[in-house]
Amino acid sequence: xxxxxxxxxxxxxxxxxxxxxxxxxxxxxxxxxxxxxxxxxxxxxxxxxxxxxxxxxxxxxxxxxxxxxxxxxxxxxxxxxxxxxxxxxxxxxxxxxxxxxxxxxxxxxxxxxxxxxxxxxxxxxxxxxxxxxxxxxxxxxxxxxxxxxxxxxxxxxxxxxxxxxxxxxxxxxxxxxxxxxxxxxxxxxxxxxxxxxxxxxxxxxxxxxxxxxxxxxxxxxxxxxxxxxxxxxxxxxxxxxxxxxxxxxxxxx
Ligand code: NI
Numbered sequence: 001x002x003x004x005x006x007x008x009x010x011x012x013x014x015x016x017x018x019x020x021x022x023x024x025x026x027x028x029x030x031x032x033x034x035x036x037x038x039x040x041x042x043x044x045x046x047x048x049x050x051x052x053x054x055x056x057x058x059x060x061x062x063x064x065x066x067x068x069x070x071x072x073x074x075x076x077x078x079x080x081x082x083x084x085x086x087x088x089x090x091x092x093x094x095x096x097x098x099x100x101x102x103x104x105x106x107x108x109x110x111x112x113x114x115x116x117x118x119x120x121x122x123x124x125x126x127x128x129x130x131x132x133x134x135x136x137x138x139x140x141x142x143x144x145x146x147x148x149x150x151x152x153x154x155x156x157x158x159x160x161x162x163x164x165x166x167x168x169x170x171x172x173x174x175x176x177x178x179x180x181x182x183x184x185x186x187x188x189x190x191x192x193x194x195x196x197x198x199x200x201x202x203x204x205x206x207x208x209x210x211x212x213x214x215x216x217x218x219x220x221x222x223x224x225x226x227x228x229x230x231x232x233x234x235x236x237x238x239x240x241x242x243x244x245x246x247x248x249x250x251x252x253x
């Protein structure tokens with residue numbers, strides 16, 4: 001069986017506090033060959049870099065998540081940007097807009113997102129985008145700067161998926177395609193060519209069926225990939241291998 005590359009996870013999360021090492025060692029000795037650990041603020045971005053130093057198969061993304069847009073001060077922001085110089089930091093992420101929770105004021109989120117997209121563009125590095133119920137404002141910025149990257153946990157329509165591909169970006173698909181009430185993610189998985197799809201977990205969150213409600217980890221991508229294979233009428237190995245190659249291509253691994 002082809003080995004899984006998880007393009008989006010959070011193993012610095014406290015939910016892995018007691019058994020992080022055991023979990024990661026288990027994954028890498030079995031079905032998983034790579035993980036990108038995403039930062040959300042200075043603390044988790046630093047922790048992502050530390051994990052990348054410790055594990056050969058972990059890479060780090062650093063950035064300010066929309067939830068943290070209001071709380072990250074200039075000093076912390078500068079420190080996050082400094083982390084981009086570290087070896088194995090492969091992207092600015094996760095960054096974007098979240099108008100579902102609105103944990104930071106929308107103007108602040110937009111300001112912080114645009115600031116980071118500009119930097120990624122200048123430095124020519126990919127971004128990992130979080131867009132929850134904020135398609136209009138998110139794509140306004142993506143259209144303006146045309147960065148390279150992935151829209152993680154893609155939740156838009158088929159039309160928006162088409163536009164994402166046209167912009168040259170990838171579509172991140174995770175546990176949501178397996179959910180019983182999944183309509184849009186299934187349509188998107190069907191339409192988007194495998195060459196533009198990345199597989200992801202968002203571990204410890206977004207466990208696929210049959211693990212909903214349990215802590216998510218990267219080997220559960222198996223169930224997401226099986227579902228995508230079924231939707232597209234292609235083999236499991238083709239899904240996993242193509243997504244892995246896409247991830248390596250985008251993040252220059
Ligand atoms: Ni995430």
